[in-house]
Amino acid sequence: MTSSSARECSIANALAVVGERWSLLVLREVLLGNLRFDAIAAATGGSRDILATRLRTLVEAGVLERRLYSEQPQRYEYLPTQAGRALQPVLLALMEWGDRYVTQGPPPTVWEHSCGAELHLAAVCAACGAPVGSGESRLVRLGGVDRSSRSEPE
Amino acid sequence: MTSSSARECSIANALAVVGERWSLLVLREVLLGNLRFDAIAAATGGSRDILATRLRTLVEAGVLERRLYSEQPQRYEYLPTQAGRALQPVLLALMEWGDRYVTQGPPPTVWEHSCGAELHLAAVCAACGAPVGSGESRLVRLGGVDRSSRSEPE
DNA sequence: AGTAGTGGGTTGGATTATCCAACCCAGCAG
């Protein structure tokens, strides 16, 4: 996975934490308030053994927190940490894209501004504030090795 | 997968298309202008057989387009479609989260605009066109069940 | 002509991951 020639990138790092199967669906449920194991298993449709593994790794990664909510009998629930809540834009971006390009029919969910119009996530330039097309951007590697995407690397 | 009790959701639908291993990294490269098979394989670090499979499914899903760029010898490259370009917010959201919560030290790579400034993710109002602060938005679920969720439980 | 290199993949075999149903255990409730 961590091949020496592979691009070093926070997208890949993020996916290493939440990119496995079911992880983002688990996050979706937890952010919706479905905190208990059985509820998560039912709502995601994932098998219980994998979900148990995912929940464990997400807790270890600091994305979720496992909390005892009943002493007798012992019962646990999963809460989002700050890092977990910070994944909301990722889920929102996926939802918007799925609404538009995958889901048949009208978007089941709409994100709207307080003025009533629809909201969308967009990549904007920090300086111009303008929306950015795909050809107008590039990844720049900091810290010595500048690996521009347009030129051939080595 | 398509369990009858699982939540119907565009997040899950989106992940069914681009949620497999390497898919989003392939998209990252293509959006950066790395269009050729060998370049994608080198930059992502994925094995060539899986990347060939991913590229095929992404083309079938309408996210990429396979185009002949040389007749003799026959050479192909992969271009993002409109749906592919629309995934940029997903990648940017993942990168921002990875920068903040996974990657140690400063961001190894920065996505920058052609003007030199950094790109970042923003919620923009379709009517106003203005950036939107937290608290001014809400999710509306159409089609019967209105599951209104607070924008940020902080 | 022979050799090496490039681009875009396939193939085979080993290793992991995922799926699914069944099971376990503790604490209740009838």
Next chain:
DNA sequence: CTGCTGGGTTGGATAATCCAACCCACTACT
């Protein structure tokens, strides 16, 4: 004392991934 709930674990089958090696059509070097 039987069954139900919550939160998992176990075993075995199936699918996905990894890795190195190979293939083919062409071009470039010697």
